[in-house]
Amino acid sequence: MTSDIRGRSATEIADSVRALIERSQLRAGDPLPPVRSLADDLGVNRNTVVAAYRQLTQAGVVVTRGRGGTRVADLSPVAQEGFAADSVLRDVGTGNPDPDLIPDLAPALARIAGRPVLYGEPVVDPGLEQWALEWMAGDLAAGDVRLTITSGAADAVERLLAQALTRDDAVALEDPCFLTSIHTVRIGGYRAVPVPVDDEGMTVEGLRVALEQGVRAVVHTPRAQNPTGSSLSAARAAQLREVLRAHPYVLVIEDDHFSMLSQQPFHSLIAPEHRRWALVRSVSKFLGPDMCLAVTASDPETAERLAMRLTPGTTWVSHLLQRLTHALVTDAATAASIADAGAHYAARNASFVSLLREHGLDADAGDGLNLWIPLPVPARDVSEQLMRRGWLARPGDEFVLAGDEPSHRLRLTVHDLDDDDAVQLAADLAAAVGAAGGRARLREVG
Structure with a gap:
């Protein structure tokens, strides 16, 4: 790709790289030539190439990774929090608070009017x-x-x-x-x-x-x-x-x-x-x-x-x-409802962890709106099996920054499930682990 980059000035070189990316001749993750190599090929001073790469970096077109060199930036979408759009599955990966536990704003709204x-x-x-x-x-x-x-x-x-x-x-x-x-x-x-x-x-x-x-x-x-x-x-x-x-x-x-x-x-x-x-x-x-x-x-x-x-x-x-x-x-009543909500989230998460342990899946409740469930098999495989059972969960791969190995964690938001649904999800999760290849591991744990 070095031979396809043109230019004598920093701006011309940067524009040439942009054009290659726009024409998909350079793709996300592709390396750019080392500074010395490109400068020699173009017959320019190394500082000119350094300046061109700096322009591209500041524009977010490329990223510099130290000894890993300079590469085309990956601009693919990042997973977002919240409900999954247009899904018919029961979403247990939202990360949302329970709307029934959010204080009623109406009484306070009437008191805040002012100039x-x-x-x-x-x-x-x-x-x-x-x-x-x-x-x-x-x-x-x-x-x-x-x-x-x-x-x-x-x-x-x-x-x-x-x-x-x-x-x-x-x-x-x-x-x-x-x-x-x-x-x-x-x-x-x-x-x-x-x-x-x-x-x-x-x-x-x-x-x-x-x-x-x-x-x-x-x-x-x-x-x-x-x-x-x-x-x-x-x-x-x-x-x-x-x-x-x-x-x-x-x-x-x-x-x-x-x-x-x-x-x-x-x-x-x-x-x-x-x-x-x-x-x-x-x-x-x-x-x-x-x-x-x-x-x-x-x-x-x-x-x-x-x-x-x-x-x-x-x-x-x-x-x-x-x-x-x-x-x-x-407001004292609101403060009390917030405290009750915090206790509710903790209790529901702890209750679901107990259900999982009955099925041979060990987990800790931690703190917060979600559970971080360890699995004996890759989380994406379990997530796919859960979809077949009507549930939509978030595999841990979406949250991991380092490493190329598949995540063995699943993030679940379960605090708004009633008792029957919680029992069903725990059973379906154990079945999904088994179907994904973790049945022997479940027997060992159980």
Whole structure:
């Protein structure tokens, strides 16, 4: 393919590569020639080729993988959370909260009416700001905490990364990882560096290796990690803070998405001396996905840069949403219903795990809306067998960043199943494992 690339200037070379991609002569994952080789073939200075590759990288057309060279970017769709479109199957992979457990907004809506908010006024509602500062600062060791309101956690994470990184910068992500985080890093043109997750959160060695590879940001979930359900232990948090001590300017983003619903204590990676950090808490899991609001607490400089990223667009999140959120979270009855919802999710997940164990499938309930089920056979094979039985589940392959081996995990959302449906799904899952080749393993476990 080297002979097909033309040009004497960086722009001409970049345009030539773009044309080859548009004509499908270069496809996703294909390598571009080494800089020295292409410069010699074209009779140009190596710096000219370097500049051309930089243009392509900044445009998201190619990705640089260090010793792995420069390759055409893969722009195929990433799996998304939520219901599967146009499926007649019972979807047990949605990751959605139970709509029946989302508080009724009507009574609070009647209380939030007020004068219109105009351009130039404070972007954060004073009542929400006072409440949120107490909510966030109480869980942080940092001294100077600034508050920003964004249109949900994904919006916050995207803007936080954009204010700190440029294309092809490395970002440490949990592996397996939340689908939205994978999508955010990918469309931003950043390079994901996987950090393994176990029952106590990010592994110490995994984070150390990622930092050695030059990551400029770390995105992690302190509790109810999606998809695994793991939560950061106090001991693991202390170990990870020690690893981060030598990297105070690496941006640490904590996505505490389950917050008020979590059955686990909050432990943070953010040490008092860390210089670039943000704690993000969305209200979508307990007030509903349509409430598109997240509170971000951060260091002053990160807050200022995040505010700048908001300025060219919406500038602020609707004050109606802010007032509604404040009215709900400060209402005693709503707080009680949120606590009940958290207990319900935990109880239903634990109950389903017990059903699985009766069929010889061992699993842990973890924390969060989902279950991360280990299987003796590849998850995609089991997922296909479940489809034949009327169920739609998510194989773990969709969440994995590293490795080419098939995942042996299945993510299930079962909290909204009634008892009869839960019993049926557990039986069908065991049958699906058997049909996929795991019958002997099931007998061993049973």
